[in-house]
Amino acid sequence: MTLTRSIVGVLFALAVAGIAQAQQPIIIKFSHVVAVDTPKGKAAEYFKKITEERTKGRVRVDVYPNSQLFKDGEEMEALQLGSVQMLAPSLAKFGPLGAREFEVFDLPYIFDDYAELHKVTDGPIGKMLFQKLESKGITGLAYWDNGFKDMSANKPLRMPADFKGLKLRIQSSKVLDGEMRALGAIPQVMSFSEVYQALQTGVVDGTENPPSNFYTQKMHEVQKYLTLSNHGYLGYAVIVNKKFWDTLPADIRTTLEGAMKDATKFANDIAKKENDDAIEAVRKSGKTQILTLSADEKAAWKKALVAVHRGNEGRIGKPVIEAVYKETGFKP
Numbered sequence: 001m002t003l004t005r006s007i008v009g010v011l012f013a014l015a016v017a018g019i020a021q022a023q024q025p026i027i028i029k030f031s032h033v034v035a036v037d038t039p040k041g042k043a044a045e046y047f048k049k050i051t052e053e054r055t056k057g058r059v060r061v062d063v064y065p066n067s068q069l070f071k072d073g074e075e076m077e078a079l080q081l082g083s084v085q086m087l088a089p090s091l092a093k094f095g096p097l098g099a100r101e102f103e104v105f106d107l108p109y110i111f112d113d114y115a116e117l118h119k120v121t122d123g124p125i126g127k128m129l130f131q132k133l134e135s136k137g138i139t140g141l142a143y144w145d146n147g148f149k150d151m152s153a154n155k156p157l158r159m160p161a162d163f164k165g166l167k168l169r170i171q172s173s174k175v176l177d178g179e180m181r182a183l184g185a186i187p188q189v190m191s192f193s194e195v196y197q198a199l200q201t202g203v204v205d206g207t208e209n210p211p212s213n214f215y216t217q218k219m220h221e222v223q224k225y226l227t228l229s230n231h232g233y234l235g236y237a238v239i240v241n242k243k244f245w246d247t248l249p250a251d252i253r254t255t256l257e258g259a260m261k262d263a264t265k266f267a268n269d270i271a272k273k274e275n276d277d278a279i280e281a282v283r284k285s286g287k288t289q290i291l292t293l294s295a296d297e298k299a300a301w302k303k304a305l306v307a308v309h310r311g312n313e314g315r316i317g318k319p320v321i322e323a324v325y326k327e328t329g330f331k332p
Contacts, residue, residue, distance in 0.1 A: 028085045030085070043144055044063045080138070082241055088236040091106070097136060116327075141239065142264040150226055157229075168180050192213075211275045
């Protein structure tokens with residue numbers, strides 16, 4: 001009788017342990033490098049909220065903002081190794097990974113507005129680009145907007161000649177390197193988390209950012225001028241470790257896809273407003289003078305920068321660039 005009770009006890013304990021193990025949530029570590037109060041930061045938190053609600057706790061999303069886990073030069077390898085499951089790196093990060101076609105998004109003045117941009121990200125070109133990541137152990141889920149970039153420095157930047165000799169921070173991108181050189185500036189590759197201090201100490205003279213990044217990283221405290229150039233696009237791709245994604249239960253994957261679709265709409269809806277609000281906040285701070293280009297000045301910028309398109313046909317692929325031109329109606 002005692003032996004029987006012992007066996008029953010052991011079996012009961014094992015059953016309880018099995019149930020507890022079965023109830024352990026699937027954990028998604030979602031790492032990114034910007035502040036919580038940016039469009040990407042808010043969208044990541046929104047994705048966490050709706051995912052956990054819709055999966056009723058079967059999935060837990062742990063969001064790590066502001067380079068808490070990995071800097072932007074480290075995070076891609078961390079994803080491929082499985083140290084994190086989800087990232088939202090800027091599109092410029094895929095060129096160094098070997099998917100140079102993504103660098104089409106870095107080309108200056110290739111998109112005039114969000115409508116043109118979304119024809120590309122929401123259409124067949126966007127899908128084709130994600131397919132390029134599969135062989136690298138990465139699955140692409142969505143494109144999130146941040147916004148159109150502006151130039152900042154401690155001197156007014158109105159004409160290409162104003163850039164001559166300035167050291168400007170860029171992400172690691174051959175296209176952005178070419179962009180700065182076309183303006184006569186000296187490009188400096190640097191992790192995003194290091195930019196404020198580099199500007200503060202004069203290691204670099206200026207940089208390019210959407211206004212929301214410029215303001216939330218307090219760059220307006222260490223930059224005297226911000227030129228509303230809208231010369232380039234900064235967006236993100238939400239990506240996951242392919243092995244992790246492929247081994248998820250089918251119903252969980254479907255729920256995550258739905259949550260990501262809604263988080264993408266949320267991200268893109270707030271991006272423009274956040275950037276507009278950031279410009280106003282910078283203006284109100286009184287620390288940075290905001291410059292608006294005249295039609296002639298903007299034409300001079302475009303003339304200097306559109307040459308970067310031709311210079312990168314061999315790198316990005318002329319067919320990819322021409323496909324974007326066709327989709328958006330761009331006239332080189």
